Amino acid sequence: MFNPSREQVRQFFIEAWQKYRQKQLVSPLENMAVQLIQQHPEYHELLEKPEAINQDYTVEKGQTNPFLHLSMHLAIQEQVSIDQPPGIKAAYERLAATLDPHEASHRIMEALGEVIWEAQRLNKPLDNERYLELIYRHTSI
Template identity: 70%
Template sequence: MFNPSREQVRQFFTEAWRKHRNAELISPLEAMAIDVIVQHPEYHGDLESENAVGADYTVEQGKTNPFLHLSMHLAIAEQLSIDQPPGIKAAWEQLQAVRDAHEAAHEIMESLGQVVWEAQRLGTPFDSDTYLELIRQRATRG
């Protein structure tokens, strides 16, 4: 299993964005990252900053960590591509009936964050059933 460091994740996103801006050759994974970055212009300045790799994003600052957010987008794209956990693709399709693709990804992200936080707080394994149920509930809220 690939387990990059915080610095490696940040370098990946900043380098992908730099390559995009300079019209350089990119890998398929970089192309996926760029697709997500393009949808988040609020992060472009962070990705272009010389301090991006070492920057801290604390709750007190009131600013979302762009690298965490973009990483979650890629994780969700991977989950959808392999339907893991089983049923996430169907739940995604339910969400897309009431949201555009980007909003639907954010809805899944909220569900993912909630289940991960709960598992960490309680010291329990990730609960795929709860994760899928939360996504389905968001799809019915219209």
């Protein structure tokens, strides 16, 4: 199983954005990352700074971790593409029918963040049933 370090994940996004800006060839995964970065102009300047790889982002300072945010987008895209956990694709499509697809992903991201937090807090595996329950709660907008 691929388990990149924090620095490797950050370097991936920085390099994908750099390749795109320099009109270099990007891999399919890098292309997915670039498309997500394009949807987040607030991250463009940051991704052009190599020192961003070492920066800490804290909730206490009111900061969103752009690398975590983009990584969660990628994870959700993968989950939807393979319908894993089963039912996530239908839930996403239902959300995307009433919301902008990017906003639909953000709604799913809220649920993903909550189940990750719960799993870490309880020192248990991620609860897919809870995850889907939280997502479905958003589909009844």
